[in-house]
Amino acid sequence: MANSIGNIFRFTIWGQSHAPAIGVTMEGLPAGIKIDQEKLQSFLDRRRPGQNKYSTPRKESDTAEFIAGLNPDGLTCGSPVTAVIKNSNTKSSDYSELEYIPRPGHSDYPAMIRYGAGRDFAGGGQFSGRLTAPLCIAGGVCLQILEAMNIRISARAVMIGGKTEETAMLEAIENARAEGDSVGGIVECVIEGLPAGIGEPMFDGMESRIAQTVFGIPAVKGVEFGNGFGCAALRGSENNDAFSYNGGSVITKTNNHGGILGGITSSMPIVFRAAFKPTPSIAKEQDSININTAENVKLSVKGRHDPCIVLRAVPCVEAAAAAAVYDEILMAKASGFEAF
Numbered sequence: 432m433a434n435s436i437g438n439i440f441r442f443t444i445w446g447q448s449h450a451p452a453i454g455v456t457m458e459g460l461p462a463g464i465k466i467d468q469e470k471l472q473s474f475l476d477r478r479r480p481g482q483n484k485y486s487t488p489r490k491e492s493d494t495a496e497f498i499a500g501l502n503p504d505g506l507t508c509g510s511p512v513t514a515v516i517k518n519s520n521t522k523s524s525d526y527s528e529l530e531y532i533p534r535p536g537h538s539d540y541p542a543m544i545r546y547g548a549g550r551d552f553a554g555g556g557q558f559s560g561r562l563t564a565p566l567c568i569a570g571g572v573c574l575q576i577l578e579a580m581n582i583r584i585s586a587r588a589v590m591i592g593g594k595t596e597e598t599a600m601l602e603a604i605e606n607a608r609a610e611g612d613s614v615g616g617i618v619e620c621v622i623e624g625l626p627a628g629i630g631e632p633m634f635d636g637m638e639s640r641i642a643q644t645v646f647g648i649p650a651v652k653g654v655e656f657g658n659g660f661g662c663a664a665l666r667g668s669e670n671n672d673a674f675s676y677n678g679g680s681v682i683t684k685t686n687n688h689g690g691i692l693g694g695i696t697s698s699m700p701i702v703f704r705a706a707f708k709p710t711p712s713i714a715k716e717q718d719s720i721n722i723n724t725a726e727n728v729k730l731s732v733k734g735r736h737d738p739c740i741v742l743r744a745v746p747c748v749e750a751a752a753a754a755a756v757y758d759e760i761l762m763a764k765a766s767g768f769e770a771f
Contacts, residue, residue, distance in 0.1 A: 434557070436643065436644060436647065436754075437458075437459065437754065437758045438635075438758055438761075438762055439459045439758055439761040439762060439765060440457070440458070440459040440460065440573070440754065440757050440758040440761055441457075441458045441459055441758075442455050442456065442457040442458070442569040442754065443455065443456045444562055444565045444566060444569075445565075446518075446557075446562065446565070447551045447557050447559065447561075447562075448518070448551075448555050448557075448559035448561040448562070449518060449551070450518060450551070451517065451518060452515050452516060452517050452518060453515075453516050453518065453561060453562060453564060453565050454513060454514055454515040454516060454565050454568075455513070455514055455565035455566070455568050455569050456499075456511050456512070456513045457500070457511060457512045457513075457514075457569055457572065458511045459758075459761065460500070460507045460509075460512055460572070461507065461509070462506070462507055462508055462509035463506055463507060464506065464507040464576065465505060465506055466497070466501070466505060466507070466572055466575065467575055468495070468497070468505070470571075470575065471495060471568065471571045471572065471575070472494065472495060474567060474571040474574065474746060474750075475493050475494075475495060475564065475567050475568065475571065475746075476493070477743075477745070477746040478493075478563060478564065478567055478743045478744070478745075478746045478747055479492075479493045479564075479743075480493075480737075480743070492517075492519070493516055493564050494516065494517070495514045495515070495516055495568050496514060496515045496516070496517070497512065497513070497514045498513050498514070498515055499511065499512065499513040500512030500513060512572075514565070514568045516564050516565060516568075518561075528730075529732075531721055531722050531723045532719050532720070532721055532722075532728060532730050533719060533720065533722070534711050534712055534717075534719070534730065534732055535711060535717045535718070535719055535730070536708070536709075536711030537555065537558075537711040537712065538555065538558040538649075539555075542558060543722060555649075558649060559649065560648075560649045560650065560737075560740055560743075560744075562649070563648055563649070563744070563747040563750075566647065566648070566747060566750050566751065566754075567746055567747060567750045569750065569754050570746075570747075570749065570750020570751060570752070570753045570754045571750060571753075573750075573753035573754050573756070573757040574749065574750070574753045576757060577624075577753055577756065577757060580624070580760075580771055581624045582622065582623070582624040582625055582756070583622070583623045583624055584620065584621070584622050584623075584749050584752050584753050584756070585620070585621055585749065586618050586619060586620035586621070586745045586746070586748045586749045586752075587618070587619060587745060588600060588616055588617070588618055588741050588742060588745060589616075589617050589618070589619045589704070590616050590617040591603050591604060591614055591615075591616035591617075591739060591741050591742075592604065592606075592607065592614035592615070592616065592739070600616070603739075604738050604739040604742075605738075607709075607738045607739065608738035610715065611713055611714030611715040611731075612709075612713050612714075612715050612738070613709040613710035613711075613712075613713050613736075613737070613738050613739060614709050614738065614739045614741075615650070615706070615707045615708045615709040615710075615739070615741065616706075616707055616739065616741035617704050617705065617706050617707070617741075618704065618705050618707065618741060618744055618745055618748045619702070619703070619704045620701075620702070620703055620704070620705070620748050620749060620752050621700050621701070621702050622690070622700060622701035622702075622752060622756060623700045623701075625690070625696045625698070625701065625756065626696065626698055626770040626771070627681070627695070627696055627697050627698040627770075628695060628696060628763070628768060628770055629695065629696040629756075629759055629760060629763050629768075629770060630691065630694045630695040630696055630759055630763075631694055631695070631759075631762070632693055632694045632695070633694065635694070635759075635762070636691070636693070636694020636695070637691045637694055637695065637696055637701070637755075637756075637759055638656050638691050638694060638703075639694065640755040640758065640759055641654075641701075641703060641751070641752055641755045641756070642654045642703075643755070644751040644752070644754055644755040645703075645705050645748060645751045645752070645755075647751065648705070648744060648747050648748065648751060650707045650708050650710070650740055650744070651705050651706065651707060652706050652707070652708050653705070653706035654703060654704070654705050654706075655703060655704050656688075656689035656690075656691060656701070656702065656703045657686065657687050657688045657689025657690070657691075657702055657703075658670060658687045658688075658689070659689075659703075659704065662687060665687075670687050671687070672684065672685045672686060672687050672688050672699075673685070680698070681698065682698065682699065683697065683699055686699045686700065686702065689701060689702045689703060690702060701752075703752075705744075705748055707740060707741050707744055709739070710736055710737050710738065710739065710740055712732045712734065712736040713732055713736070714731055714732060714733075715731070716729050716730070716731045717729070717730050717731075718730075
């Protein structure tokens with residue numbers, strides 16, 4: 432299913448941007464895990480909309496309500512765990528003309544072709560960034576499990592609108608917002624504490640699994656690990672990371688490989704970056720089409736939208752990475768590889 436991912440830890444995201452609720456069902460969580468719901472809520476609040484002028488004015492509490500899979504003491508009971516977030520601040524009328532006029536840069540047009548009259552266009556339906564809230568529930572649970580294993584995942588915005596200094600990045604967002612436009616950027620994520628040997632070659636490699644999950648975040652258009660595309664301009668003698676013993680542990684003197692070789696962790700920190708396109712829903716007038724009349728038209732998007740989704744996407748990248756890493760650890764254990 433397109434909305435499900437994972438092998439042993441497998442989760443399914445459901446709902447639409449303006450549906451009564453959105454949520455996630457998680458399978459593969461062993462019984463007896465205590466989910467710190469207060470800590471999870473703090474994590475969800477990092478991506479919650481409507482908190483400042485750099486995000487959409489849409490205000491949602493994004494409170495996670497667990498309705499299945501936990502016993503009365505809040506421990507996982509071995510059954511699939513389902514959590515729900517109620518949608519309470521929708522304005523579907525803002526999207527009425529998008530039923531037949533697709534937004535440039537958005538999924539509207541291919542969704543029209545794929546799903547026809549059955550599609551839910553309000554707020555982007557199932558293609559909305561709103562669906563990253565349940566992703567953060569699944570990833571937030573995994574972050575807690577990984578933290579108990581001394582594995583740390585942290586991400587940050589390193590570029591927005593072509594700027595790399597924090598004040599300049601915020602100014603780029605504000606300038607775009609004032610002009611009815613938007614900007615994109617880059618989020619960098621670092622995963623520390625993973626031992627060597629986690630992952631698989633080829634299609635189940637750690638890079639493949641992380642990238643697949645991160646690409647589930649709307650607006651992600653590129654993912655690179657370590658030196659990424661930069662290594663294409665280097666010689667092997669420049670890009671190769673020399674091995675060394677450090678107090679009996681094997682390390683590399685540099686980390687151009689980003690912590691993964693052949694799809695398997697090397698014990699060095701995993702470092703990757705995700706590129707986010709500018710938000711396609713902008714007030715600035717754009718060229719589009721009217722599929723009802725087969726005419727070329729002008730479109731100025733109404734409603735409440737982020738001038739830049741990069742800041743709110745930071746916890747989403749952490750969540751996606753955590754879910755992929757936890758599943759890979761379970762896969763390694765199932766194959767008989769014990770690294771913890």
